[in-house]
């Protein structure tokens with residue numbers, strides 16, 4: 167079945183469109199709506215957004231491939247982002263990432279076999295004062311230790 171936003175999200179899109187002088191301005195918020203619904207941005211969704219906003223599909227594709235927060239392939243139920251920029255790196259981000267990889271049995275960029283967790287790396291998530299940190303879906307977990315990471319991952323795997 168062809169992709170389409172749910173009626174509720176379509177109404178939300180209508181409100182979003184009212185905030186911008188041109189339809190192109192709504193590209194990123196519309197992509198967020200689509201990803202919220204589908205989990206990732208497929209080529210079909212790129213065409214849907216382009217058609218709905220009457221902008222070139224190449225523009226939409228450019229946005230999707232530029233911002234790492236848009237998933238270009240299916241992802242797990244939860245996404246774990248490990249910040250690896252300098253402040254986090256100086257406070258052990260590498261060890262946190264390796265700990266996650268070992269615990270989950272996957273590398274960064276991969277999804278666990280049960281489809282529950284996708285492990286990603288991120289550039290600065292603006293929480294440098296509480297490094298090292300990770301983002302799980304929309305929540306931050308800060309001042310991490312391997313023990314704390316174990317608790318967080320166990321909760322996601324339950």
Ligand code: FES
Nearest residue numbers: 249254291293294
């Ligand atoms: S460097 Fe990790 S939050 Fe800024």
